[in-house]
Amino acid sequence: MSVIAPKFRLGYFLKGIFDNAFWILTIVTLAGIPAIQIVLFYLELPVIDGELLTAFLAFTWLFNPTMQVPLIKALIYSDLFRIVAFPGFGFAALIAAGTIFVERKMLAKLQLRVGPFYCGKVEGILQLAGDGLKLISKEIIIPAKADKPLFWAAPVLFVGTAAAFVALIPVAPGGWVVADLDVGLLAVFAVIGFFPIITILSAWSANSKFPFIGGIRALHQMVSFEIPLILSLLGVVILTGTLNLSEIVESQSSFPWIIFMPIGAIVFFTTMLAELERIPFDLPEAESEIVAGWLTEFSGMMYGLVQLGSYLKLYAFAALFVIIFLGGWTGPVFWPPLETEIITEGIPIPNYAGDPILTVNAPGLPLLDQDPNEWVLQQQGELQYTSGQLLVSGVIWFVLKTVGVIFFILLPRGVFPRIRLDMLLHIGWYKLIGLSFVNIFIALGLVYAGVIGPGGIL
Amino acid sequence: MAEQVIPTKKMPPGLQVENVDDRIMTLNVGPQHPGSGHMRIIVKIDGDYIVDADPDPGYVHRGEEKMAESRNYITNIPHLERPVIHDSCNILYPYVLGVEDLVGIEVPERAKYVRVIAAELNRCIYIQYWLAIYGIFLGHSTMFMWPAGDRELLIDLMEKITGARVTHAYFIPGGVRNDVPANFEDVCLRQVNYFEKRIKEYADIFYDNPILKARTEDTGVLSREDAIRLGTTGSVLRASGVDYDLRIKEPYDVYDELDVHTNVLKSGDSYARSKIPWLDMLESCNIIRQALEKMPKSGSIRTKLKPNPKGREDEVYRRVESGRGSAGCHIISRGKPEPYRLKLSVSSFRNLIALPYLLKGEKLGNMPAVYWSLNYWPVEADR
Amino acid sequence: MGTATGIIKALNSGIKHLAVKRFTLRYPEQKLKFVGDGYQFDPASGVAIAGLKGRHMLFHDHCTGCQLCSIACEGVAEAIAMVKVPDKWGQNAKSIMPQIDYGKCVFCGLCVDACPFYALYMSNDYELSSFTKEGLIYTPAQLQVKPQVQQDSELIIDKRGARHG
Amino acid sequence: MADALFLAISVLTIGSAIAALEMRSLVYGSIALMGTLGGVAGFYVMLDSPFVAMFQLAVYVGSIAVLILFTVMLVKRELIFKKIEDPKRKFAGIGLMLIVILALGAVIMDSGIKTISTDSEPVDFREIGGDFLTYYWPALILMALILAGSVMGALVLARREDTIENEQ
Amino acid sequence: MSKSEKKVTSKDEDKKKSDEKAIGDAIIAAANARREELAKEALATRSNKTLPKEIKEKPKEEKPKESKPKEEKPKAAPPSKTDTEEVSLPEFEKSFVDKISSQFTGDVEVGYIKENRTRVNVKKEKILEVAQFIKDNLPFDHAESVTGVDFPEDKEIGVVYHLGSYTDPTYSKQVLALATRVPREENPNPGNDSTKLPSLRDMFYSVEFHEREIFEMLGVYFDSHPDNRRLLLPEDWADLPPLRKDFRNKGR
Amino acid sequence: MSNELIEFVLISVALLGIGIYGLAVKRNAIRMLFAVEIIVNAANLNLVAFARFMPHSGGQTLALFSIAIAAAEVAVGLALIIVAYRMYKNIDIADFRSLKG
Amino acid sequence: MVGESVASYSNVLLMFGFACAAMAPALLVSRMISPENKKQPNPVKTLPMECGQVPSGAGRTHFMMQYYAYVLMFVIFDVMAIFLYAWGSSLLDLPRTATLPIIAFLGIMFAAMAYALYQSKRKDIW
Known part of the structure; x- marks a missing residue:
């Protein structure tokens, strides 16, 4: 009945807050600011408008409206922004959160129930935030005799590995990718190879039977489906002759590869489900056999981190499917429907006195134009689209396709039961590997018949 | 003589216990396990195979039989339905029939029909609940939600009849406690028809699902001979090809006036055992419609009983076909208002014996499918 | 090929049901409508009248303090105790009336069947939760209060499925 | 920046190589071995051979380390944490190590390797695939034979002998 | 069914949902008082044998003494x-x-x-x-x-x-x-x-x-039964076998 | 941004020394496998380093072959260890005496 | 120059490091605000999950799955699959005769895979 703790005193509470604030301030002053300065000493600072951006300049410019846009632009084109926000972690986490919401509501609709409903007034849109708050405020219980360092590290490493996977995904044209690698596809395989290790280590470290069985199952499953996963993408590599994911997307500007390689797409989709441990392949977490599999001993926020990691992984796999088989960001470019005045003259932004100090050219989206001259070139008719327009429409297409693929990843959860380990291995080793070789031979045939490739018909 | 009778099952050759001594892991599946119900199964596994399984029921034992010895025939009614609250009419049925025999009381015709309707509705309610859990045991969450939701249609009907959603305490020696409400026939017909339409939709997503078939077919096969030897009953027995349904073989109340069909499958695997209850539900809908049609439109519903009825000095053994199989009630009376000894011979307890037999040599992944396909209700087995 | 068609059928069935109406009863906003005013019993005919077995209602002007309800409950739940009431009633010489502990009551309705004086029946009120165990004990004075219930949601079956409305 | 990275990776590689051999628990040893292998992959990246680096990561860390970990977990719990070594040979081993490192290091430092540096473009990884199938194709076939032989041999070796009688 | 109007409607006890705590306390006090009252009365009446039966404790039925096989x-x-x-x-x-x-x-x-x-x-x-x-x-x-x-x-x-x-x-x-x-x-x-x-x-x-x-x-x-082990009862059951007649239910 | 060849070669020598130490001292079969892997990696590192500094693809190709054969070797080696463990319930190679002929 | 391409690769590492660094505080905060009774820790609470029973035996036991063969096979065929990428990425630049060795390679690997699958299907020997 009691919401407030019985020994609650307002004075103690305030004192606690002041104490904490004092100590935080002290520590920041004594340790934080020197640390930031040491880091800044080693970082290469960007040059904006011919001036090296120092911390002092940054703080000064922050309040100067004319310099804010270049400042933000410089921030957007820094590596930090890519890693933290747009093609990197923030974007992926946003889509992952959306995935969780869509999954719950869609599954509820399929099962003729309501789903999350009350949290956030509108169809339970804040349920995820509520769940996060709940998870973070729960006690973390470490099983006795567990291998503590490994056990603590496993969820963090899981999220980290999933994020490393996300780093390889190109989202939009013009190099909007955290790490643009020549061997991107191989890097994907290398990163995927880390998941079974983390799984089995966390399972082993818990010193409990059910996680151990679940971890061994997860190992078998991931390991067995890695080979069809690798082989099913070989067809596309044969046809494009590159391992760079951005180049693979650009090779699909006229048609997506799924037209020629439906078998490869089906095999890749199936292996994707297995690697993601989603129903019908969720054997490592089969709750009616081994309580929650390798997640049994995780509690509180550790479990939340593992879930976050798995949904990041889900986004990354869906994006990989889109990139390789559905043409990534390719699609008709949207022209923002604005008045010609705005297009030609831009939107003036006045300062406090009413004098126009800055003009924002809306369709070119100057914030996102890498080259400021693109707008001029486009006005002269030498450039069809600025990179900002390409970025916006590319991201929209990419997100639309990814959400479609995610929908099909989520749908089996409502339709299929879980299968058994020996059936799973049988499917992986017999059927999928055979099918992926069929796919490779189709690709070879396409090349050697002269349909695709150098001097081909298409 | 012993060797030829006791069923033995061939194990894969690598799984003899003496060979794999140090590789065996003992798992306690239950009582706090999402795949066990209120029971513990001590499972010894070697890798992916179960080499030994030992069911350990009793976590919800409440001594109904002992408690019944100190309560009179009427006040026993709310207690005896407790073991299977989802199937409370059917678990009360043999007791009520037995007490009627002992006390010597006739049941009005209309009450018999109402009893049949209530019992069949309850059977469907139970099977829906069972099916929901079977779905979630196989990881099929839609098959958990759909039966649990559609069950509401019938619970609503039972609530209209008896005034309670579960634990109806509706049957009483001499009839039923109250008459059905006005225009009940129309509502019942409408909801039962919709219910039948709904459960036919389970076929596409569940029973004809190739993954489910591949998963449960040929797992936990119980042959006809073994099913008889092990004394199994109900859906387990009928899935193994034995045509034995007490509604036909030993008709009670008005089942002999209705056109009752029984469903028998030959294969005896988990899939057949899970399909029989579904077919039973379709059959129950037929029976309810027939009973609604043939039911006398008016008439007495309950023969008045003396306040504290005393049974004859005799013993009776009555049995009915409940949602899980034969439910028997053995009452020994000594001429007192209380039974001297009351024994519930319930089908869950009888089917439990097949569990270790079926699990041996099976894969661990098959354990929930085999276990729940036995139509086992832990509380009923424990009583 | 049977496998492929089966998978496609299952997926199709799943997608089709995305358009079926939701069946959930949104409980605190919607409440089911019940038959009649509750479970009642007619001692003259010996047959009860259908209705929800909710919380009891006690008519003080009919209760004679005969304890039959208490005796009936003794074999079931021992939820009914006879307590003294301050008021004086002509038919109730001892001034004792049933007090019901809903922490123990199983809502079987045998006490209603046992009452020969039309004093006890069960109402449609089923929202009895309380923060304390003592809050579940209903005195005769509380039992005679007629519950205020708003129950009007019904099962509606139409072409797009069943729902509560 | 590159020097710092090189320093970090070399510390990781050497340190985890020592840890792989000296850690008490075999599981931690395996993890340390993974660190060594990953560090070597990092060197490959610094040497502009990304294909080899990714191959190293995918094969060594992704599969060999998994196999080692899995096998380690099959071993009894006490054995994982037991240290089996000859204390007598320990100092001899350290001496041997030092001799090898010093001698080889001296030879190398004395040779002309020290002065080698290059400004040429790195080799494209597609050339490797071309090499495989044109110049080195007998080696490729030979390697296929080796891989085939090893998988057969490993499977025949690893199966349990004690149940073969029961099979017949 | 005669559902006549109630004669007594005491406003104080009408608000069971609104103010549980006060009502709870009142109920505890009232219930305790009434129970004590009742117990006293029961003690008094038991000797007088005016009440037909006791309210709380019903005497256990005697075992049948001379029942035949x-x-x-x-x-x-x-x-x-x-x-x-x-x-x-x-x-x-x-x-x-x-x-x-x-x-x-x-x-x-x-x-x-x-x-x-x-x-x-x-x-x-x-x-x-x-x-x-x-x-x-x-x-x-x-x-x-x-x-x-x-x-x-x-x-x-x-x-x-x-x-x-x-x-x-x-x-x-x-x-x-x-x-x-x-x-x-x-x-x-x-x-x-x-x-x-x-x-x-x-x-x-x-x-x-x-x-x-x-x-x-x-x-x-x-x-010759292969495992005569416990099935339903807990492992630490040390009482009489419970279905014997001399094992008594608690409170009965 | 310039790394010299000598640095990589020295790292390789250090790894080789550690591997030799492990082979000499450890009696644990799995640890000896670790040592072997470290030595193989040292060799591969040398191969790739020299290939980079005298631009030629042969070094990388050889390194790929070497890694592949190491995978084969680990598979067989671990199978051997499992067999030995099953027979002797130990992974101390001092106990694997009867494997001698 | 040697080592020019490190920058883009180090971005992957940076992303990994950022995710780890961003997620570790979640655990720390959770540890700080969670209602743990540090003075009287409950030993029963930290027992490993054993379905409500007292755990028997060690969690990390010697435990052999019947599918060990698949893990062994993975090591070999993973090598094969990535070797195929070396071929596949350069296929368009190669003469057509270069396909013959890869067909021989695949033939040998198929034979090995067939044998390995035949062996691993016999689950009772693992």
């Missing part, structure tokens, strides 16, 4: 039909019971023959042979239920096997009760005293768990 009432049909059917025993049932009783004259005694239900009482030494005979010569192939009954007056415990038939359609209605009795000891030591019976598990496999239940509930040890 059941064999002496062989064919008690329902009393309404007694006049018509008592004379004519059901033919079919009689035929197979006669088969058993003619084979083991002296050791087997017919309990009753009713429609679809028959009972034979067997001496405990002969139970294996009779079961084997039934298994071999009659189509009874499974045991539906095993009931253990305690008869403290006779110092005996009865065990009744209810046998049924799946294979033979003509027998599918029949339930044959195969009853026997074992001596009962006042201070039971399950497994180590004279309360022992041969197990029928080899004949009717399905009795395995039933016999385990009887063992723990009544203390009848079954020889």
Whole structure:
């Protein structure tokens, strides 16, 4: 009945807050600011408008409206922004959160129930935030005799590995990718190879039977489906002759590869489900056999981190499917429907006195134009689209396709039961590997018949 | 003589216990396990195979039989339905029939029909609940939600009849406690028809699902001979090809006036055992419609009983076909208002014996499918 | 090929049901409508009248303090105790009336069947939760209060499925 | 920046190589071995051979380390944490190590390797695939034979002998 | 149903939902006071014997003292039909019971023959042979239920096997009760005293768990049963076997 | 941004020394496998380093072959260890005496 | 120049490091605000999950799955699959005769895979 703790005193509470604030301030002053300065000493600072951006300049410019846009632009084109926000972690986490919401509501609709409903007034849109708050405020219980360092590290490493996977995904044209690698596809395989290790280590470290069985199952499953996963993408590599994911997307500007390689797409989709441990392949977490599999001993926020990691992984796999088989960001470019005045003259932004100090050219989206001259070139008719327009429409297409693929990843959860380990291995080793070789031979045939490739018909 | 009778099952050759001594892991599946119900199964596994399984029921034992010895025939009614609250009419049925025999009381015709309707509705309610859990045991969450939701249609009907959603305490020696409400026939017909339409939709997503078939077919096969030897009953027995349904073989109340069909499958695997209850539900809908049609439109519903009825000095053994199989009630009376000894011979307890037999040599992944396909209700087995 | 068609059928069935109406009863906003005013019993005919077995209602002007309800409950739940009431009633010489502990009551309705004086029946009120165990004990004075219930949601079956409305 | 990275990776590689051999628990040893292998992959990246680096990561860390970990977990719990070594040979081993490192290091430092540096473009990884199938194709076939032989041999070796009688 | 208007509507007690705490306290106080009152009154009235029955504690029914073994009432049909059917025993049932009783004259005694239900009482030494005979010569192939009954007056415990038939359609209605009795000891030591019976598990496999239940509930040890272990009761149960009549329910 | 060849070669020498130490001292079969892997990696590192500094693809190709054969070797080696463990319930190679002929 | 391409690769590492660094505080905060009774720790609470029973035996036991063969096979065929990428990425630049060795390679690997699958299907020997 009691919401407030019985020994609650307002004075103690305030004192606690002041104490904490004092100590935080002290520590920041004594340790934080020197640390930031040491880091800044080693970082290469960007040059904006011919001036090296120092911390002092940054703080000064922050309040100067004319310099804010270049400042933000410089921030957007820094590596930090890519890693933290747009093609990197923030974007992926946003889509992952959306995935969780869509999954719950869609599954509820399929099962003729309501789903999350009350949290956030509108169809339970804040349920995820509520769940996060709940998870973070729960006690973390470490099983006795567990291998503590490994056990603590496993969820963090899981999220980290999933994020490393996300780093390889190109989202939009013009190099909007955290790490643009020549061997991107191989890097994907290398990163995927880390998941079974983390799984089995966390399972082993818990010193409990059910996680151990679940971890061994997860190992078998991931390991067995890695080979069809690798082989099913070989067809596309044969046809494009590159391992760079951005180049693979650009090779699909006229048609997506799924037209020629439906078998490869089906095999890749199936292996994707297995690697993601989603129903019908969720054997490592089969709750009616081994309580929650390798997640049994995780509690509180550790479990939340593992879930976050798995949904990041889900986004990354869906994006990989889109990139390789559905043409990534390719699609008709949207022209923002604005008045010609705005297009030609831009939107003036006045300062406090009413004098126009800055003009924002809306369709070119100057914030996102890498080259400021693109707008001029486009006005002269030498450039069809600025990179900002390409970025916006590319991201929209990419997100639309990814959400479609995610929908099909989520749908089996409502339709299929879980299968058994020996059936799973049988499917992986017999059927999928055979099918992926069929796919490779189709690709070879396409090349050697002269349909695709150098001097081909298409 | 012993060797030829006791069923033995061939194990894969690598799984003899003496060979794999140090590789065996003992798992306690239950009582706090999402795949066990209120029971513990001590499972010894070697890798992916179960080499030994030992069911350990009793976590919800409440001594109904002992408690019944100190309560009179009427006040026993709310207690005896407790073991299977989802199937409370059917678990009360043999007791009520037995007490009627002992006390010597006739049941009005209309009450018999109402009893049949209530019992069949309850059977469907139970099977829906069972099916929901079977779905979630196989990881099929839609098959958990759909039966649990559609069950509401019938619970609503039972609530209209008896005034309670579960634990109806509706049957009483001499009839039923109250008459059905006005225009009940129309509502019942409408909801039962919709219910039948709904459960036919389970076929596409569940029973004809190739993954489910591949998963449960040929797992936990119980042959006809073994099913008889092990004394199994109900859906387990009928899935193994034995045509034995007490509604036909030993008709009670008005089942002999209705056109009752029984469903028998030959294969005896988990899939057949899970399909029989579904077919039973379709059959129950037929029976309810027939009973609604043939039911006398008016008439007495309950023969008045003396306040504290005393049974004859005799013993009776009555049995009915409940949602899980034969439910028997053995009452020994000594001429007192209380039974001297009351024994519930319930089908869950009888089917439990097949569990270790079926699990041996099976894969661990098959354990929930085999276990729940036995139509086992832990509380009923424990009583 | 049977496998492929089966998978496609299952997926199709799943997608089709995305358009079926939701069946959930949104409980605190919607409440089911019940038959009649509750479970009642007619001692003259010996047959009860259908209705929800909710919380009891006690008519003080009919209760004679005969304890039959208490005796009936003794074999079931021992939820009914006879307590003294301050008021004086002509038919109730001892001034004792049933007090019901809903922490123990199983809502079987045998006490209603046992009452020969039309004093006890069960109402449609089923929202009895309380923060304390003592809050579940209903005195005769509380039992005679007629519950205020708003129950009007019904099962509606139409072409797009069943729902509560 | 590159020097710092090189320093970090070399510390990781050497340190985890020592840890792989000296850690008490075999599981931690395996993890340390993974660190060594990953560090070597990092060197490959610094040497502009990304294909080899990714191959190293995918094969060594992704599969060999998994196999080692899995096998380690099959071993009894006490054995994982037991240290089996000859204390007598320990100092001899350290001496041997030092001799090898010093001698080889001296030879190398004395040779002309020290002065080698290059400004040429790195080799494209597609050339490797071309090499495989044109110049080195007998080696490729030979390697296929080796891989085939090893998988057969490993499977025949690893199966349990004690149940073969029961099979017949 | 007369639902007349209530005469007394006390406003104070009308707000059970709104103010639980106050009401709760009031109820506790009132209930406690009334209980004390009631207890005093009950104490007072018990001596005066004005109340017909006590409110809280009903005296336990006395055990039946001079009940007879059941064999002496062989064919008690329902009393309404007694006049018509008592004379004519059901033919079919009689035929197979006669088969058993003619084979083991002296050791087997017919309990009753009713429609679809028959009972034979067997001496405990002969139970294996009779079961084997039934298994071999009659189509009874499974045991539906095993009931253990305690008869403290006779110092005996009865065990009744209810046998049924799946294979033979003509027998599918029949339930044959195969009853026997074992001596009962006042201070039971399950497994180590004279309360022992041969197990029928080899004949009717399905009795395995039933016999385990009887063992723990009544203390009848079954020889040659593979595992006479606890089934339902907790592992640390150290009381009497609970279905014996001298084991008392708490509060009853 | 310039790394010299000598640095990589020295790292390789250090790894080789550690591997030799492990082979000499450890009796644990799995640890000896670790040592072997470290030595193989040292060799591969040398191969790739020299290939980079005298631009030629042969070094990388050889390194790929070497890694592949190491995978084969680990598979067989671990199978051997499992067999030995099953026979002797130990992974101390001092106990694997009867494997001698 | 040697080592020019490190920058883009180090971005992957940076992303990994950022995710780890961003997620570790979640655990720390959770540890700080969670209602743990540090003075009287409950030993029963930290027992490993054993379905409500007292755990028997060690969690990390010697435990052999019947599918060990698949893990062994993975090591070999993973090598094969990535070797195929070396071929596949350069296929368009190669003469057509270069396909013959890869077909021989695949033939040998198929034979090995067939044998390995035949062996691993016999689950009772693992």
